[in-house]
Amino acid sequence: MASNNDSIQKTIIVALSLCLVCSIFVAAAAVGLKPIQNANKDLDRKRNILSAANMLDSNTSIDTVFESIETRIVNLETGAFATQAELDEAGIKPATYDQQAAAKDPQLSVALAGSEDPASIKRRAKFASVYLVKSDIGIDRVILPVHGYGLWSTMYGFIALEDDFNTVIGFGFYDQGETPGLGGEVDNPNWKALWKGKKVYNNQGQAIIQLAKGGVDNSDPQAVYKVDGLSGATLTSRGVTNLVQYWLGSEGFGPFLVKLRRGEVQ
Structure with a gap:
Protein backbone atom coordinates (compact mmCIF):
# COMPACT_ATOMS: atom_id res chain seq x y z
CA MET A 1 0.00 0.00 0.00
CA LYS A 41 -0.64 44.17 -35.94
CA ASP A 42 0.72 47.63 -36.71
CA LEU A 43 1.67 46.57 -40.24
CA ASP A 44 -1.82 45.20 -40.83
CA ARG A 45 -3.35 48.47 -39.59
CA LYS A 46 -1.21 50.44 -42.02
CA ARG A 47 -2.09 48.08 -44.87
CA ASN A 48 -5.81 48.56 -44.29
CA ILE A 49 -5.48 52.34 -44.08
CA LEU A 50 -3.53 52.43 -47.33
CA SER A 51 -6.00 50.06 -48.97
CA ALA A 52 -8.94 52.34 -48.09
CA ALA A 53 -7.04 55.29 -49.56
CA ASN A 54 -6.08 53.33 -52.70
CA MET A 55 -2.42 53.86 -51.88
CA LEU A 56 -1.13 50.29 -51.73
CA ASP A 57 1.89 49.89 -53.99
CA SER A 58 3.19 46.40 -54.72
CA ASN A 59 6.59 47.84 -55.60
CA THR A 60 7.03 49.78 -52.35
CA SER A 61 6.97 48.58 -48.76
CA ILE A 62 3.95 49.44 -46.63
CA ASP A 63 6.10 51.29 -44.10
CA THR A 64 7.64 53.40 -46.83
CA VAL A 65 4.29 54.39 -48.35
CA PHE A 66 2.87 55.08 -44.90
CA GLU A 67 5.57 57.70 -44.30
CA SER A 68 3.46 60.05 -46.43
CA ILE A 69 0.57 59.77 -43.95
CA GLU A 70 0.30 61.91 -40.85
CA THR A 71 -1.57 60.48 -37.86
CA ARG A 72 -3.51 63.02 -35.80
CA ILE A 73 -5.99 62.79 -32.94
CA VAL A 74 -9.34 64.56 -33.19
CA ASN A 75 -11.40 65.64 -30.21
CA LEU A 76 -14.86 64.55 -31.34
CA GLU A 77 -16.52 66.85 -28.84
CA THR A 78 -14.94 69.97 -30.37
CA GLY A 79 -14.44 68.79 -33.96
CA ALA A 80 -10.84 70.00 -33.86
CA PHE A 81 -7.44 68.42 -33.52
CA ALA A 82 -6.76 67.58 -29.89
CA THR A 83 -4.40 70.01 -28.20
CA GLN A 84 -1.23 68.78 -26.57
CA ALA A 85 -2.75 69.61 -23.18
CA GLU A 86 -5.77 67.42 -23.97
CA LEU A 87 -3.56 64.58 -25.12
CA ASP A 88 -1.39 64.83 -22.03
CA GLU A 89 -4.40 64.88 -19.72
CA ALA A 90 -5.88 61.80 -21.42
CA GLY A 91 -2.49 60.06 -21.61
CA ILE A 92 -2.73 59.69 -25.38
CA LYS A 93 0.14 59.32 -27.84
CA PRO A 94 -1.08 59.54 -31.47
CA ALA A 95 1.20 56.77 -32.75
CA THR A 96 -0.03 54.21 -30.23
CA TYR A 97 -3.57 55.37 -29.42
CA ASP A 98 -6.02 52.45 -29.26
CA GLN A 99 -9.48 53.83 -30.01
CA GLN A 100 -11.20 50.50 -29.38
CA ALA A 101 -9.71 50.27 -25.90
CA ALA A 102 -10.55 53.92 -25.20
CA ALA A 103 -14.21 53.27 -26.06
CA LYS A 104 -14.35 50.81 -23.15
CA ASP A 105 -12.83 53.27 -20.69
CA PRO A 106 -15.48 55.46 -18.98
CA GLN A 107 -12.90 58.22 -18.57
CA LEU A 108 -12.14 58.31 -22.30
CA SER A 109 -15.58 57.65 -23.74
CA VAL A 110 -19.26 58.57 -23.56
CA ALA A 111 -22.20 56.20 -23.24
CA LEU A 112 -24.76 56.12 -26.07
CA ALA A 113 -28.31 54.90 -25.95
CA GLY A 114 -31.42 54.78 -28.12
CA SER A 115 -31.49 57.27 -30.97
CA GLU A 116 -27.99 58.44 -30.01
CA ASP A 117 -26.60 55.08 -31.07
CA PRO A 118 -27.78 54.11 -34.59
CA ALA A 119 -24.52 52.20 -35.14
CA SER A 120 -25.08 50.13 -31.95
CA ILE A 121 -21.61 50.81 -30.55
CA LYS A 122 -22.84 51.52 -26.97
CA ARG A 123 -19.88 53.75 -26.14
CA ARG A 124 -17.98 56.25 -28.30
CA ALA A 125 -14.42 57.29 -27.59
CA LYS A 126 -13.99 61.01 -26.98
CA PHE A 127 -10.92 61.06 -29.20
CA ALA A 128 -10.41 59.44 -32.60
CA SER A 129 -7.43 58.85 -34.86
CA VAL A 130 -7.46 60.37 -38.34
CA TYR A 131 -4.92 59.84 -41.09
CA LEU A 132 -3.99 62.69 -43.39
CA VAL A 133 -2.27 62.59 -46.78
CA LYS A 134 -0.81 66.00 -47.52
CA SER A 135 0.31 67.72 -50.68
CA ASP A 136 2.08 71.03 -51.28
CA ILE A 137 -1.23 72.87 -51.18
CA GLY A 138 -2.85 71.15 -48.20
CA ILE A 139 -4.60 67.93 -47.30
CA ASP A 140 -4.99 65.66 -50.32
CA ARG A 141 -7.15 63.03 -48.63
CA VAL A 142 -8.29 61.96 -45.19
CA ILE A 143 -8.80 58.42 -43.88
CA LEU A 144 -11.24 57.91 -41.01
CA PRO A 145 -11.85 54.86 -38.80
CA VAL A 146 -15.48 53.71 -38.58
CA HIS A 147 -17.26 50.87 -36.84
CA GLY A 148 -20.72 49.62 -36.02
CA TYR A 149 -22.84 46.51 -35.60
CA GLY A 150 -24.08 44.42 -38.48
CA LEU A 151 -26.05 41.18 -38.07
CA TRP A 152 -23.58 39.13 -36.03
CA SER A 153 -20.63 41.34 -35.31
CA THR A 154 -19.15 44.76 -34.82
CA MET A 155 -17.54 45.67 -38.14
CA TYR A 156 -14.37 47.79 -38.08
CA GLY A 157 -13.08 49.62 -41.13
CA PHE A 158 -11.74 52.76 -42.76
CA ILE A 159 -13.29 55.21 -45.19
CA ALA A 160 -11.15 57.62 -47.24
CA LEU A 161 -12.35 60.94 -48.65
CA GLU A 162 -10.94 63.25 -51.32
CA ASP A 163 -9.82 66.79 -50.57
CA ASP A 164 -13.41 68.06 -50.82
CA PHE A 165 -14.03 65.90 -47.73
CA ASN A 166 -17.20 64.62 -49.34
CA THR A 167 -16.22 62.28 -52.18
CA VAL A 168 -15.33 58.70 -51.27
CA ILE A 169 -11.99 57.36 -52.46
CA GLY A 170 -12.32 53.94 -50.88
CA PHE A 171 -13.96 52.00 -48.09
CA GLY A 172 -13.40 48.63 -46.48
CA PHE A 173 -13.58 46.58 -43.31
CA TYR A 174 -10.59 44.93 -41.71
CA ASP A 175 -12.50 43.06 -38.98
CA GLN A 176 -16.00 41.61 -39.31
CA GLY A 177 -17.83 38.39 -38.53
CA GLU A 178 -20.81 38.54 -40.88
CA THR A 179 -22.26 35.52 -42.69
CA PRO A 180 -19.91 34.28 -45.45
CA GLY A 181 -21.46 34.74 -48.90
CA LEU A 182 -24.06 37.18 -47.57
CA GLY A 183 -23.10 39.94 -45.14
CA GLY A 184 -19.52 38.74 -45.45
CA GLU A 185 -19.55 40.19 -48.97
CA VAL A 186 -18.46 43.46 -47.38
CA ASP A 187 -15.00 42.02 -48.06
CA ASN A 188 -15.70 41.49 -51.77
CA PRO A 189 -13.36 43.77 -53.80
CA ASN A 190 -16.07 44.27 -56.44
CA TRP A 191 -18.50 45.61 -53.84
CA LYS A 192 -15.88 47.81 -52.20
CA ALA A 193 -15.05 49.29 -55.61
CA LEU A 194 -18.63 50.59 -55.87
CA TRP A 195 -17.93 53.17 -53.17
CA LYS A 196 -15.36 55.11 -55.18
CA GLY A 197 -16.74 58.46 -56.33
CA LYS A 198 -19.86 58.36 -54.15
CA LYS A 199 -20.86 61.49 -52.22
CA VAL A 200 -21.45 61.54 -48.47
CA TYR A 201 -23.23 64.86 -47.88
CA ASN A 202 -26.20 66.50 -49.58
CA ASN A 203 -26.45 70.25 -50.15
CA GLN A 204 -27.71 70.71 -46.59
CA GLY A 205 -24.60 69.05 -45.16
CA GLN A 206 -26.40 65.90 -44.04
CA ALA A 207 -24.60 62.55 -44.30
CA ILE A 208 -27.06 60.61 -46.46
CA ILE A 209 -24.80 58.05 -48.15
CA GLN A 210 -26.49 54.66 -47.87
CA LEU A 211 -26.82 51.14 -49.21
CA ALA A 212 -29.71 50.75 -51.65
CA LYS A 213 -31.89 47.67 -51.36
CA GLY A 214 -32.05 45.91 -54.69
CA GLY A 215 -29.24 47.91 -56.22
CA VAL A 216 -28.71 51.48 -57.37
CA ASP A 217 -30.85 52.94 -60.14
CA ASN A 218 -28.42 55.20 -61.98
CA SER A 219 -31.31 57.28 -63.34
CA ASP A 220 -32.14 58.26 -59.76
CA PRO A 221 -30.89 61.83 -59.01
CA GLN A 222 -29.86 60.52 -55.58
CA ALA A 223 -27.79 57.67 -57.05
CA VAL A 224 -24.53 59.47 -56.25
CA TYR A 225 -25.34 58.96 -52.55
CA LYS A 226 -26.15 55.26 -52.89
CA VAL A 227 -24.20 52.00 -53.07
CA ASP A 228 -25.63 48.60 -54.01
CA GLY A 229 -26.94 46.76 -50.96
CA LEU A 230 -25.70 43.30 -50.07
CA SER A 231 -27.97 40.66 -51.56
CA GLY A 232 -29.66 38.55 -48.88
CA ALA A 233 -28.07 40.56 -46.07
CA THR A 234 -30.59 43.22 -45.13
CA LEU A 235 -29.42 43.65 -41.54
CA THR A 236 -25.76 43.85 -42.48
CA SER A 237 -26.59 46.40 -45.18
CA ARG A 238 -28.59 48.44 -42.69
CA GLY A 239 -25.69 48.22 -40.25
CA VAL A 240 -23.24 49.55 -42.87
CA THR A 241 -25.56 52.46 -43.67
CA ASN A 242 -26.04 53.26 -39.99
CA LEU A 243 -22.36 53.19 -39.09
CA VAL A 244 -21.22 55.29 -42.06
CA GLN A 245 -23.94 57.89 -41.49
CA TYR A 246 -23.17 57.98 -37.77
CA TRP A 247 -19.41 58.40 -38.05
CA LEU A 248 -19.65 60.96 -40.84
CA GLY A 249 -22.55 62.73 -39.14
CA SER A 250 -22.82 65.36 -36.44
CA GLU A 251 -21.91 62.98 -33.58
CA GLY A 252 -18.87 61.61 -35.36
CA PHE A 253 -16.42 63.25 -37.75
CA GLY A 254 -18.98 65.59 -39.32
CA PRO A 255 -17.97 68.75 -37.37
CA PHE A 256 -14.28 68.00 -37.99
CA LEU A 257 -14.83 67.63 -41.75
CA VAL A 258 -16.79 70.90 -41.84
CA LYS A 259 -13.85 72.68 -40.23
CA LEU A 260 -11.47 71.07 -42.72
CA ARG A 261 -13.54 72.41 -45.62
CA ARG A 262 -13.54 75.87 -44.11
CA GLY A 263 -9.82 75.75 -43.36
CA GLU A 264 -10.47 76.21 -39.66
CA VAL A 265 -8.15 73.40 -38.56
CA GLN A 266 -4.51 73.07 -39.51
Missing part, protein backbone atom coordinates in the same frame (compact mmCIF):
# COMPACT_ATOMS: atom_id res chain seq x y z
CA ALA A 2 2.83 2.40 0.90
CA SER A 3 4.52 1.57 -2.39
CA ASN A 4 1.32 2.46 -4.28
CA ASN A 5 1.03 5.72 -2.36
CA ASP A 6 4.63 6.56 -3.20
CA SER A 7 3.93 5.81 -6.84
CA ILE A 8 0.88 8.10 -6.90
CA GLN A 9 2.80 10.87 -5.14
CA LYS A 10 5.67 10.58 -7.60
CA THR A 11 3.24 10.67 -10.52
CA ILE A 12 1.64 13.84 -9.17
CA ILE A 13 5.03 15.45 -8.57
CA VAL A 14 6.21 14.58 -12.07
CA ALA A 15 2.95 15.89 -13.58
CA LEU A 16 3.15 19.15 -11.64
CA SER A 17 6.80 19.59 -12.55
CA LEU A 18 6.03 19.01 -16.20
CA CYS A 19 3.16 21.54 -16.07
CA LEU A 20 5.44 24.07 -14.41
CA VAL A 21 8.17 23.65 -17.00
CA CYS A 22 5.67 23.87 -19.86
CA SER A 23 4.06 26.99 -18.40
CA ILE A 24 7.48 28.63 -18.13
CA PHE A 25 8.22 27.86 -21.78
CA VAL A 26 4.79 29.11 -22.90
CA ALA A 27 5.13 32.33 -20.88
CA ALA A 28 8.62 32.92 -22.22
CA ALA A 29 7.43 32.33 -25.79
CA ALA A 30 4.51 34.73 -25.31
CA VAL A 31 6.78 37.45 -23.96
CA GLY A 32 9.36 36.87 -26.67
CA LEU A 33 6.80 36.92 -29.49
CA LYS A 34 4.93 39.97 -28.21
CA PRO A 35 7.07 42.51 -30.10
CA ILE A 36 6.65 40.53 -33.32
CA GLN A 37 2.88 40.28 -32.80
CA ASN A 38 2.64 44.02 -32.15
CA ALA A 39 4.71 44.78 -35.24
CA ASN A 40 2.49 42.55 -37.40
Whole structure:
Protein backbone atom coordinates (compact mmCIF):
# COMPACT_ATOMS: atom_id res chain seq x y z
CA MET A 1 0.00 0.00 0.00
CA ALA A 2 2.83 2.40 0.90
CA SER A 3 4.52 1.57 -2.39
CA ASN A 4 1.32 2.46 -4.28
CA ASN A 5 1.03 5.72 -2.36
CA ASP A 6 4.63 6.56 -3.20
CA SER A 7 3.93 5.81 -6.84
CA ILE A 8 0.88 8.10 -6.90
CA GLN A 9 2.80 10.87 -5.14
CA LYS A 10 5.67 10.58 -7.60
CA THR A 11 3.24 10.67 -10.52
CA ILE A 12 1.64 13.84 -9.17
CA ILE A 13 5.03 15.45 -8.57
CA VAL A 14 6.21 14.58 -12.07
CA ALA A 15 2.95 15.89 -13.58
CA LEU A 16 3.15 19.15 -11.64
CA SER A 17 6.80 19.59 -12.55
CA LEU A 18 6.03 19.01 -16.20
CA CYS A 19 3.16 21.54 -16.07
CA LEU A 20 5.44 24.07 -14.41
CA VAL A 21 8.17 23.65 -17.00
CA CYS A 22 5.67 23.87 -19.86
CA SER A 23 4.06 26.99 -18.40
CA ILE A 24 7.48 28.63 -18.13
CA PHE A 25 8.22 27.86 -21.78
CA VAL A 26 4.79 29.11 -22.90
CA ALA A 27 5.13 32.33 -20.88
CA ALA A 28 8.62 32.92 -22.22
CA ALA A 29 7.43 32.33 -25.79
CA ALA A 30 4.51 34.73 -25.31
CA VAL A 31 6.78 37.45 -23.96
CA GLY A 32 9.36 36.87 -26.67
CA LEU A 33 6.80 36.92 -29.49
CA LYS A 34 4.93 39.97 -28.21
CA PRO A 35 7.07 42.51 -30.10
CA ILE A 36 6.65 40.53 -33.32
CA GLN A 37 2.88 40.28 -32.80
CA ASN A 38 2.64 44.02 -32.15
CA ALA A 39 4.71 44.78 -35.24
CA ASN A 40 2.49 42.55 -37.40
CA LYS A 41 -0.64 44.17 -35.94
CA ASP A 42 0.72 47.63 -36.71
CA LEU A 43 1.67 46.57 -40.24
CA ASP A 44 -1.82 45.20 -40.83
CA ARG A 45 -3.35 48.47 -39.59
CA LYS A 46 -1.21 50.44 -42.02
CA ARG A 47 -2.09 48.08 -44.87
CA ASN A 48 -5.81 48.56 -44.29
CA ILE A 49 -5.48 52.34 -44.08
CA LEU A 50 -3.53 52.43 -47.33
CA SER A 51 -6.00 50.06 -48.97
CA ALA A 52 -8.94 52.34 -48.09
CA ALA A 53 -7.04 55.29 -49.56
CA ASN A 54 -6.08 53.33 -52.70
CA MET A 55 -2.42 53.86 -51.88
CA LEU A 56 -1.13 50.29 -51.73
CA ASP A 57 1.89 49.89 -53.99
CA SER A 58 3.19 46.40 -54.72
CA ASN A 59 6.59 47.84 -55.60
CA THR A 60 7.03 49.78 -52.35
CA SER A 61 6.97 48.58 -48.76
CA ILE A 62 3.95 49.44 -46.63
CA ASP A 63 6.10 51.29 -44.10
CA THR A 64 7.64 53.40 -46.83
CA VAL A 65 4.29 54.39 -48.35
CA PHE A 66 2.87 55.08 -44.90
CA GLU A 67 5.57 57.70 -44.30
CA SER A 68 3.46 60.05 -46.43
CA ILE A 69 0.57 59.77 -43.95
CA GLU A 70 0.30 61.91 -40.85
CA THR A 71 -1.57 60.48 -37.86
CA ARG A 72 -3.51 63.02 -35.80
CA ILE A 73 -5.99 62.79 -32.94
CA VAL A 74 -9.34 64.56 -33.19
CA ASN A 75 -11.40 65.64 -30.21
CA LEU A 76 -14.86 64.55 -31.34
CA GLU A 77 -16.52 66.85 -28.84
CA THR A 78 -14.94 69.97 -30.37
CA GLY A 79 -14.44 68.79 -33.96
CA ALA A 80 -10.84 70.00 -33.86
CA PHE A 81 -7.44 68.42 -33.52
CA ALA A 82 -6.76 67.58 -29.89
CA THR A 83 -4.40 70.01 -28.20
CA GLN A 84 -1.23 68.78 -26.57
CA ALA A 85 -2.75 69.61 -23.18
CA GLU A 86 -5.77 67.42 -23.97
CA LEU A 87 -3.56 64.58 -25.12
CA ASP A 88 -1.39 64.83 -22.03
CA GLU A 89 -4.40 64.88 -19.72
CA ALA A 90 -5.88 61.80 -21.42
CA GLY A 91 -2.49 60.06 -21.61
CA ILE A 92 -2.73 59.69 -25.38
CA LYS A 93 0.14 59.32 -27.84
CA PRO A 94 -1.08 59.54 -31.47
CA ALA A 95 1.20 56.77 -32.75
CA THR A 96 -0.03 54.21 -30.23
CA TYR A 97 -3.57 55.37 -29.42
CA ASP A 98 -6.02 52.45 -29.26
CA GLN A 99 -9.48 53.83 -30.01
CA GLN A 100 -11.20 50.50 -29.38
CA ALA A 101 -9.71 50.27 -25.90
CA ALA A 102 -10.55 53.92 -25.20
CA ALA A 103 -14.21 53.27 -26.06
CA LYS A 104 -14.35 50.81 -23.15
CA ASP A 105 -12.83 53.27 -20.69
CA PRO A 106 -15.48 55.46 -18.98
CA GLN A 107 -12.90 58.22 -18.57
CA LEU A 108 -12.14 58.31 -22.30
CA SER A 109 -15.58 57.65 -23.74
CA VAL A 110 -19.26 58.57 -23.56
CA ALA A 111 -22.20 56.20 -23.24
CA LEU A 112 -24.76 56.12 -26.07
CA ALA A 113 -28.31 54.90 -25.95
CA GLY A 114 -31.42 54.78 -28.12
CA SER A 115 -31.49 57.27 -30.97
CA GLU A 116 -27.99 58.44 -30.01
CA ASP A 117 -26.60 55.08 -31.07
CA PRO A 118 -27.78 54.11 -34.59
CA ALA A 119 -24.52 52.20 -35.14
CA SER A 120 -25.08 50.13 -31.95
CA ILE A 121 -21.61 50.81 -30.55
CA LYS A 122 -22.84 51.52 -26.97
CA ARG A 123 -19.88 53.75 -26.14
CA ARG A 124 -17.98 56.25 -28.30
CA ALA A 125 -14.42 57.29 -27.59
CA LYS A 126 -13.99 61.01 -26.98
CA PHE A 127 -10.92 61.06 -29.20
CA ALA A 128 -10.41 59.44 -32.60
CA SER A 129 -7.43 58.85 -34.86
CA VAL A 130 -7.46 60.37 -38.34
CA TYR A 131 -4.92 59.84 -41.09
CA LEU A 132 -3.99 62.69 -43.39
CA VAL A 133 -2.27 62.59 -46.78
CA LYS A 134 -0.81 66.00 -47.52
CA SER A 135 0.31 67.72 -50.68
CA ASP A 136 2.08 71.03 -51.28
CA ILE A 137 -1.23 72.87 -51.18
CA GLY A 138 -2.85 71.15 -48.20
CA ILE A 139 -4.60 67.93 -47.30
CA ASP A 140 -4.99 65.66 -50.32
CA ARG A 141 -7.15 63.03 -48.63
CA VAL A 142 -8.29 61.96 -45.19
CA ILE A 143 -8.80 58.42 -43.88
CA LEU A 144 -11.24 57.91 -41.01
CA PRO A 145 -11.85 54.86 -38.80
CA VAL A 146 -15.48 53.71 -38.58
CA HIS A 147 -17.26 50.87 -36.84
CA GLY A 148 -20.72 49.62 -36.02
CA TYR A 149 -22.84 46.51 -35.60
CA GLY A 150 -24.08 44.42 -38.48
CA LEU A 151 -26.05 41.18 -38.07
CA TRP A 152 -23.58 39.13 -36.03
CA SER A 153 -20.63 41.34 -35.31
CA THR A 154 -19.15 44.76 -34.82
CA MET A 155 -17.54 45.67 -38.14
CA TYR A 156 -14.37 47.79 -38.08
CA GLY A 157 -13.08 49.62 -41.13
CA PHE A 158 -11.74 52.76 -42.76
CA ILE A 159 -13.29 55.21 -45.19
CA ALA A 160 -11.15 57.62 -47.24
CA LEU A 161 -12.35 60.94 -48.65
CA GLU A 162 -10.94 63.25 -51.32
CA ASP A 163 -9.82 66.79 -50.57
CA ASP A 164 -13.41 68.06 -50.82
CA PHE A 165 -14.03 65.90 -47.73
CA ASN A 166 -17.20 64.62 -49.34
CA THR A 167 -16.22 62.28 -52.18
CA VAL A 168 -15.33 58.70 -51.27
CA ILE A 169 -11.99 57.36 -52.46
CA GLY A 170 -12.32 53.94 -50.88
CA PHE A 171 -13.96 52.00 -48.09
CA GLY A 172 -13.40 48.63 -46.48
CA PHE A 173 -13.58 46.58 -43.31
CA TYR A 174 -10.59 44.93 -41.71
CA ASP A 175 -12.50 43.06 -38.98
CA GLN A 176 -16.00 41.61 -39.31
CA GLY A 177 -17.83 38.39 -38.53
CA GLU A 178 -20.81 38.54 -40.88
CA THR A 179 -22.26 35.52 -42.69
CA PRO A 180 -19.91 34.28 -45.45
CA GLY A 181 -21.46 34.74 -48.90
CA LEU A 182 -24.06 37.18 -47.57
CA GLY A 183 -23.10 39.94 -45.14
CA GLY A 184 -19.52 38.74 -45.45
CA GLU A 185 -19.55 40.19 -48.97
CA VAL A 186 -18.46 43.46 -47.38
CA ASP A 187 -15.00 42.02 -48.06
CA ASN A 188 -15.70 41.49 -51.77
CA PRO A 189 -13.36 43.77 -53.80
CA ASN A 190 -16.07 44.27 -56.44
CA TRP A 191 -18.50 45.61 -53.84
CA LYS A 192 -15.88 47.81 -52.20
CA ALA A 193 -15.05 49.29 -55.61
CA LEU A 194 -18.63 50.59 -55.87
CA TRP A 195 -17.93 53.17 -53.17
CA LYS A 196 -15.36 55.11 -55.18
CA GLY A 197 -16.74 58.46 -56.33
CA LYS A 198 -19.86 58.36 -54.15
CA LYS A 199 -20.86 61.49 -52.22
CA VAL A 200 -21.45 61.54 -48.47
CA TYR A 201 -23.23 64.86 -47.88
CA ASN A 202 -26.20 66.50 -49.58
CA ASN A 203 -26.45 70.25 -50.15
CA GLN A 204 -27.71 70.71 -46.59
CA GLY A 205 -24.60 69.05 -45.16
CA GLN A 206 -26.40 65.90 -44.04
CA ALA A 207 -24.60 62.55 -44.30
CA ILE A 208 -27.06 60.61 -46.46
CA ILE A 209 -24.80 58.05 -48.15
CA GLN A 210 -26.49 54.66 -47.87
CA LEU A 211 -26.82 51.14 -49.21
CA ALA A 212 -29.71 50.75 -51.65
CA LYS A 213 -31.89 47.67 -51.36
CA GLY A 214 -32.05 45.91 -54.69
CA GLY A 215 -29.24 47.91 -56.22
CA VAL A 216 -28.71 51.48 -57.37
CA ASP A 217 -30.85 52.94 -60.14
CA ASN A 218 -28.42 55.20 -61.98
CA SER A 219 -31.31 57.28 -63.34
CA ASP A 220 -32.14 58.26 -59.76
CA PRO A 221 -30.89 61.83 -59.01
CA GLN A 222 -29.86 60.52 -55.58
CA ALA A 223 -27.79 57.67 -57.05
CA VAL A 224 -24.53 59.47 -56.25
CA TYR A 225 -25.34 58.96 -52.55
CA LYS A 226 -26.15 55.26 -52.89
CA VAL A 227 -24.20 52.00 -53.07
CA ASP A 228 -25.63 48.60 -54.01
CA GLY A 229 -26.94 46.76 -50.96
CA LEU A 230 -25.70 43.30 -50.07
CA SER A 231 -27.97 40.66 -51.56
CA GLY A 232 -29.66 38.55 -48.88
CA ALA A 233 -28.07 40.56 -46.07
CA THR A 234 -30.59 43.22 -45.13
CA LEU A 235 -29.42 43.65 -41.54
CA THR A 236 -25.76 43.85 -42.48
CA SER A 237 -26.59 46.40 -45.18
CA ARG A 238 -28.59 48.44 -42.69
CA GLY A 239 -25.69 48.22 -40.25
CA VAL A 240 -23.24 49.55 -42.87
CA THR A 241 -25.56 52.46 -43.67
CA ASN A 242 -26.04 53.26 -39.99
CA LEU A 243 -22.36 53.19 -39.09
CA VAL A 244 -21.22 55.29 -42.06
CA GLN A 245 -23.94 57.89 -41.49
CA TYR A 246 -23.17 57.98 -37.77
CA TRP A 247 -19.41 58.40 -38.05
CA LEU A 248 -19.65 60.96 -40.84
CA GLY A 249 -22.55 62.73 -39.14
CA SER A 250 -22.82 65.36 -36.44
CA GLU A 251 -21.91 62.98 -33.58
CA GLY A 252 -18.87 61.61 -35.36
CA PHE A 253 -16.42 63.25 -37.75
CA GLY A 254 -18.98 65.59 -39.32
CA PRO A 255 -17.97 68.75 -37.37
CA PHE A 256 -14.28 68.00 -37.99
CA LEU A 257 -14.83 67.63 -41.75
CA VAL A 258 -16.79 70.90 -41.84
CA LYS A 259 -13.85 72.68 -40.23
CA LEU A 260 -11.47 71.07 -42.72
CA ARG A 261 -13.54 72.41 -45.62
CA ARG A 262 -13.54 75.87 -44.11
CA GLY A 263 -9.82 75.75 -43.36
CA GLU A 264 -10.47 76.21 -39.66
CA VAL A 265 -8.15 73.40 -38.56
CA GLN A 266 -4.51 73.07 -39.51
